[in-house]
Amino acid sequence: MKKSISSVLLTLFFILFTNFTTNLSGESTPLEDFISRFDSLKKADAFDVKGTIVYSINSENGPVNIEQEFQIVSKGQDLSFLALHTKNGKIMVYRKGPKLTIYSEKEKKYIERESPASVKAFGLLGTPDLIDDIVFNNELDNSKFKVKRMEEQSENAENLFEVEFTEGEKANFWFKNDKTRLLSKVMVSIPTSEISSGGKKTFHFKDWKLNPPVENAIFEFNPPPGVEKVESKQRKDPLIGKTAPDFTLPNFDGGKVTLSEFKGKKVVVLDFWASWCGPCRMAMPVVQQVSNELKDKDVVFFAINIGEDKLKIHNFITKNNIKIPVLMDQTGRVAESYGVEGIPRLVIIDKNGIIRVGHSGFSQDMKNSLKNEILNILNNPNVETKKEDQ
Numbered sequence: 001m002k003k004s005i006s007s008v009l010l011t012l013f014f015i016l017f018t019n020f021t022t023n024l025s026g027e028s029t030p031l032e033d034f035i036s037r038f039d040s041l042k043k044a045d046a047f048d049v050k051g052t053i054v055y056s057i058n059s060e061n062g063p064v065n066i067e068q069e070f071q072i073v074s075k076g077q078d079l080s081f082l083a084l085h086t087k088n089g090k091i092m093v094y095r096k097g098p099k100l101t102i103y104s105e106k107e108k109k110y111i112e113r114e115s116p117a118s119v120k121a122f123g124l125l126g127t128p129d130l131i132d133d134i135v136f137n138n139e140l141d142n143s144k145f146k147v148k149r150m151e152e153q154s155e156n157a158e159n160l161f162e163v164e165f166t167e168g169e170k171a172n173f174w175f176k177n178d179k180t181r182l183l184s185k186v187m188v189s190i191p192t193s194e195i196s197s198g199g200k201k202t203f204h205f206k207d208w209k210l211n212p213p214v215e216n217a218i219f220e221f222n223p224p225p226g227v228e229k230v231e232s233k234q235r236k237d238p239l240i241g242k243t244a245p246d247f248t249l250p251n252f253d254g255g256k257v258t259l260s261e262f263k264g265k266k267v268v269v270l271d272f273w274a275s276w277c278g279p280c281r282m283a284m285p286v287v288q289q290v291s292n293e294l295k296d297k298d299v300v301f302f303a304i305n306i307g308e309d310k311l312k313i314h315n316f317i318t319k320n321n322i323k324i325p326v327l328m329d330q331t332g333r334v335a336e337s338y339g340v341e342g343i344p345r346l347v348i349i350d351k352n353g354i355i356r357v358g359h360s361g362f363s364q365d366m367k368n369s370l371k372n373e374i375l376n377i378l379n380n381p382n383v384e385t386k387k388e389d390q
């Protein structure tokens with residue numbers, strides 16, 4: 001009997017050990033498999049890829065497709081170039097470290113901006129940040145996304161992965177089913193909101209070249225004759241000088257906030273935003289910094305989210321350490337009353353309830369200009385300030 005028990009235990013041990021070693025040396029997990037697909041790009045000193053973006057926009061008469069051709073050239077960590085052919089002409093983006101230059105060939109104008117730290121090459125095109133994070137060895141937090149292998153039904157039988165982010169968003173990634181295993185397609189959703197009818201955006205990568213000869217000159221922008229540098233333009237906002245539309249919105253903690261309660265007491269800064277908006281993600285931490293620096297002043301900040309659910313809002317503000325009180329404009333009616341056509345949009349209201357300043361978009365000097373405008377209103381409460389930044 002003892003020999004029989006020992007034999008059984010030995011057999012069980014052998015089975016467990018075999019299974020354990022198989023897991024160590026056998027098939028990789030979906031996450032490991034997904035990340036390994038980018039190995040050839042990570043090892044390359046430079047790459048050049050061409051392709052097409054297809055925007056499929058929802059409409060009452062069915063999807064409307066818009067196509068744009070692109071080329072990305074990248075070398076090392078600090079040099080990237082994007083050429084994008086749009087219906088309004090060719091747009092070129094040059095990245096050299098933190099410096100970003102955007103040039104419109106048709107308009108013969110260019111602007112200079114500071115590049116977000118997480119954007120290297122693919123981010124210039126508007127793909128999920130995850131690609132640049134993996135390829136350029138940015139800090140990767142595996143808890144922020146889940147990877148699932150999917151069955152591909154296409155004739156190419158390419159390898160398909162679904163990535164679900166903690167914000168609730170999903171993206172599909174296709175890779176070539178050959179020895180290169182290079183990225184061939186990425187599909188993401190365009191969220192539905194008060195300023196977007198929603199749809200899908202698909203990036204097709206068609207012509208990969210790894211380690212091609214690349215001259216550094218391609219990453220340098222030298223303005224051709226007659227090309228104008230565009231500074232932050234200022235134009236009169238139609239709402240400036242008018243009484244700020246009153247509203248009552250739910251806050252993130254279950255209460256409600258009414259704008260008129262601050263009349264005669266505080267300067268109010270409203271930041272209209274959404275988590276899917278790239279410039280919003282760049283602007284929000286800057287607004288938070290200004291809020292921190294002016295915490296002892298008579299000014300309050302509210303981040304008004306347009307049309308997103310509480311989970312997405314929570315994940316964004318937690319990840320980015322945003323402490324500004326969040327208000328939820330689920331219907332978009334408040335945004336409409338403030339003339340929000342694009343986000344982020346910031347509006348500064350003085351203690352008399354008059355709109356004094358408007359900003360749309362994100363600019364490199366946003367922190368200093370926003371802080372100075374607030375201080376100017378606090379120090380000169382009865383003087384009309386300005387403008388709308390474009």
